[in-house]
Amino acid sequence: MKGKVVGSIREAVALAGLKDGMTVSFHHHLRNGDYVLNLVMEAVAQLGIRDLTVNASSLFDIHLPLLDHIQNHVVTGIQTDYMSAALGREISRGILERPVEFRTHGGRPSDIAQGRTPIDVAFIAAPAADPMGNCSGKYGKSACGSLGYAYPDAMYAKKVVVITDNLVDYPLLDWSIPESYVDYVVCVEEIGNPKGIVSGTTQITRDPVGLVMAQHAAKVIEYSGLLKEGFSFQTGAGGASLAAAKFLKDIMLREQIQGSFGLGGITGYMVDMLQAGCFRSLLDVQCFDLKAVESIRTDPRHQEISAMHYASPSHRSAVVDSLDVVILGATEIDTDFNVNVHTDSGGCIMGGSGGHSDTAAGAKLSMIIAPMFRARLPIVTDHVTCVSTPGKDIDVLVTQGGIAVNEKNRELKERLTAAGLPVLDIHALKEKAERITGKPRQMPHGDRVVANVISREGALQDVIYSVPDEE
Amino acid sequence: MRRSLLFLPGNTPNMLINGSCLGADAVIFDLEDAVSPAEKDAARILVRNTMTYMDFRGCERVVRINGIDTPYWKEDLDEVLPCRPDLILLPKTSSAADIQEADTYITETEKRLGLAAGAVGLVALIETALGVENAFAIASASPRVAALFLGAEDLTADLRCKRTKEGREIEYARTRLVTAARAAGVDVYDTPFTDVNDDEGIETDAALAKALGFTGKASISPRHVETINRVFSPSQAEIDYAYEVMETIRLAKEQGKGAVALRGKMIDAPIVERARQTIAMAQEMGLGREDA
Numbered sequence: 102m103k104g105k106v107v108g109s110i111r112e113a114v115a116l117a118g119l120k121d122g123m124t125v126s127f128h129h130h131l132r133n134g135d136y137v138l139n140l141v142m143e144a145v146a147q148l149g150i151r152d153l154t155v156n157a158s159s160l161f162d163i164h165l166p167l168l169d170h171i172q173n174h175v176v177t178g179i180q181t182d183y184m185s186a187a188l189g190r191e192i193s194r195g196i197l198e199r200p201v202e203f204r205t206h207g208g209r210p211s212d213i214a215q216g217r218t219p220i221d222v223a224f225i226a227a228p229a230a231d232p233m234g235n236c237s238g239k240y241g242k243s244a245c246g247s248l249g250y251a252y253p254d255a256m257y258a259k260k261v262v263v264i265t266d267n268l269v270d271y272p273l274l275d276w277s278i279p280e281s282y283v284d285y286v287v288c289v290e291e292i293g294n295p296k297g298i299v300s301g302t303t304q305i306t307r308d309p310v311g312l313v314m315a316q317h318a319a320k321v322i323e324y325s326g327l328l329k330e331g332f333s334f335q336t337g338a339g340g341a342s343l344a345a346a347k348f349l350k351d352i353m354l355r356e357q358i359q360g361s362f363g364l365g366g367i368t369g370y371m372v373d374m375l376q377a378g379c380f381r382s383l384l385d386v387q388c389f390d391l392k393a394v395e396s397i398r399t400d401p402r403h404q405e406i407s408a409m410h411y412a413s414p415s416h417r418s419a420v421v422d423s424l425d426v427v428i429l430g431a432t433e434i435d436t437d438f439n440v441n442v443h444t445d446s447g448g449c450i451m452g453g454s455g456g457h458s459d460t461a462a463g464a465k466l467s468m469i470i471a472p473m474f475r476a477r478l479p480i481v482t483d484h485v486t487c488v489s490t491p492g493k494d495i496d497v498l499v500t501q502g503g504i505a506v507n508e509k510n511r512e513l514k515e516r517l518t519a520a521g522l523p524v525l526d527i528h529a530l531k532e533k534a535e536r537i538t539g540k541p542r543q544m545p546h547g548d549r550v551v552a553n554v555i556s557r558e559g560a561l562q563d564v565i566y567s568v569p570d571e572e
Numbered sequence: 573m574r575r576s577l578l579f580l581p582g583n584t585p586n587m588l589i590n591g592s593c594l595g596a597d598a599v600i601f602d603l604e605d606a607v608s609p610a611e612k613d614a615a616r617i618l619v620r621n622t623m624t625y626m627d628f629r630g631c632e633r634v635v636r637i638n639g640i641d642t643p644y645w646k647e648d649l650d651e652v653l654p655c656r657p658d659l660i661l662l663p664k665t666s667s668a669a670d671i672q673e674a675d676t677y678i679t680e681t682e683k684r685l686g687l688a689a690g691a692v693g694l695v696a697l698i699e700t701a702l703g704v705e706n707a708f709a710i711a712s713a714s715p716r717v718a719a720l721f722l723g724a725e726d727l728t729a730d731l732r733c734k735r736t737k738e739g740r741e742i743e744y745a746r747t748r749l750v751t752a753a754r755a756a757g758v759d760v761y762d763t764p765f766t767d768v769n770d771d772e773g774i775e776t777d778a779a780l781a782k783a784l785g786f787t788g789k790a791s792i793s794p795r796h797v798e799t800i801n802r803v804f805s806p807s808q809a810e811i812d813y814a815y816e817v818m819e820t821i822r823l824a825k826e827q828g829k830g831a832v833a834l835r836g837k838m839i840d841a842p843i844v845e846r847a848r849q850t851i852a853m854a855q856e857m858g859l860g861r862e863d864a
């Protein structure tokens with residue numbers, strides 16, 4: 102059965118009618134092991150197509166070849182939710198013609214669905230696909246689990262190309278994206294490097310400071326009043342966040358509390374919590390490790406969800422709206438609780454919101470977990486370099502030196518104080534750190550806007566300036 | 573209240589600046605074994621600055637100086653005493669004379685620097701066979717001695733036996749130290765459990781130390797601190813019982829009764845004393861009752 106299979110990416114690009122000035126899209130479930138974006142852009146460049154916008158749910162260092170395409174004017178615009186540090190450093194120097202548009206994991210599908218960011222051709226990396234384009238992330242040598250972020254691309258792009266290294270007989274059952282959305286299928290040798298797609302295991306931190314923060318975090322949840330039957334929870338894959346999940350698991354098992362769902366990018370640790378009975382289900386937009394991939398393939402309680410279902414603010418509802426607690430990170434947080442996850446303290450791009458703003462907006466309790474200082478720099482500042490998530494959506498900051506509660510959540514502050522936790526004013530926390538580090542000088546920034554940070558509702562929230570050239 | 577005493581290497585800034593956040597009742601800035609001879613001066617300065625600039629409220633500061641058989645210990649004291657540490661931990665204390673020598677120099681230094689006399693306490697680290705045999709004499713050698721402290725790693729080397737997790741080889745030293753310390757009216761701290769990855773092991777080892785009568789336990793890993801604190805804290809049931817004992821005694825006095833019983837057991841002086849200690853600790857942990 103030939104179906105929609107075409108001979109090469111180049112052929113698919115031509116058939117899809119890609120022309121100068123159009124937009125191509127990619128999802129990031131293959132993470133830092135993704136070959137597809139580079140393969141497609143190489144083919145596009147060879148075809149002489151110029152002035153493209155790349156709309157990718159996230160970009161990683163493996164995508165550094167994009168820099169050549171930028172220099173050669175193949176790529177002149179980028180829309181993404183996250184950009185890792187090596188790529189971010191170059192973008193921060195101002196090499197791209199138009200500013201990067203940063204959205205959130207919920208804002209991206211929302212804007213795609215509403216036609217604000219139309220996609221001409223979507224390229225979907227698929228660990229398994231059949232000749233008609235039914236595809237899944239759960240099977241094959243490049244298995245990545247959920248394909249949640251690829252759904253809006255498949256549903257709304259004018260043309261959809263599925264790229265797989267595992268073409269199976271029709272029909273592939275248990276598909277994520279059905280053939281009804283797919284125009285062409287290309288089979289290549291490899292869509293990614295399994296080592297970069299998912300890590301073998303996710304490690305809980307052994308750093309004593311991280312563990313202290315994690316213990317504080319678990320206690321904040323315990324005494325928040327939200328930890329009861331039906332509790333729902335999301336946490337990141339960082340070491341301290343995972344440790345917090347471990348301590349939370351101990352509390353939930355001790356108190357015999359079963360939550361309704363764990364959400365998010367799912368790690369093996371959340372799978373452990375599901376299997377231990379801490380949750381009735383996992384709702385998974387992206388798998389972080391092999392254990393999560395194995396679980397989503399075999400356990401019916403572990404359910405794949407689309408980016409819209411996860412976090413879109415303009416669809417009828419999203420799971421983040423039902424979330425009780427989320428644990429998030431920060432590179433900086435200011436005394437108004439605004440959080441920066443886009444740049445480092447020097448203003449250089451090294452991340453992005455991902456689902457940060459979406460979960461913070463939706464969750465009843467949004468917790469930032471961060472050390473008081475990193476290297477010589479205090480994390481609490483007067484004004485963050487970039488507002489990634491507005492302070493109105495953040496409830497509490499947990500550090501090793503104390504817990505600061507946003508004044509808007511007085512009830513939480515009273516509960517935590519009554520529980521004997523080390524609660525202090527965020528200004529006091531800032532001063533506490535500055536007594537050790539000193540007050541850092543303001544970093545100068547360049548004149549050029551290199552990125553616009555767009556809120557999940559679609560408004561311009563902040564801009565990121567170029568960094569001055571190093572002398 | 574010193575349930576947990578956490579060793580922090582005196583030459584690692586990152587550990588030192590976070591020392592007060594790690595949950596230990598006391599931190600021990602180590603100038604001895606953790607610091608190589610070439611770094612002794614740097615560590616001294618770092619520890620001095622840490623004590624000067626860092627806020628250690630709610631966490632006592634102990635300094636382990638180098639032994640009196642080394643060329644470093646007097647300089648250690650010169651550097652750290654002006655920062656008013658709570659305690660000085662004196663390694664390889666083997667006799668009352670060792671305490672007296674350190675005490676004499678500390679007293680002189682206090683005078684020279686204009687510090688309050690006798691403000692800093694001495695903790696004798698007992699880690700030789702001779703030290704174990706002299707434990708009571710050491711504990712009562714000076715009013716400055718606040719506690720004995722068992723160091724099992726060096727001790728087992730001196731005893732020429734293997735240090736094990738079960739600790740059969742230090743049973744005698746443990747009970748001897750507890751008895752000597754209590755006889756002299758000072759506190760006594762147990763040796764660290766050295767396998768930082770054995771969560772069950774630390775629990776068992778701390779429970780054993782508590783059962784033998786130790787006041788608290790040292791740790792070389794922040795990861796052990798919470799377990800040690802928990803094991804050495806009175807439980808809510810113990811606290812409730814202590815208050816019940818005190819209330820029963822109060823009522824008995826009011827009614828002019830001599831002997832009283834609670835839950836079918838005679839309340840005698842040791843029970844009352846233990847209840848007092850439990851309540852004092854509960855109050856320090858913020859678990860006390862306002863009306864008591």
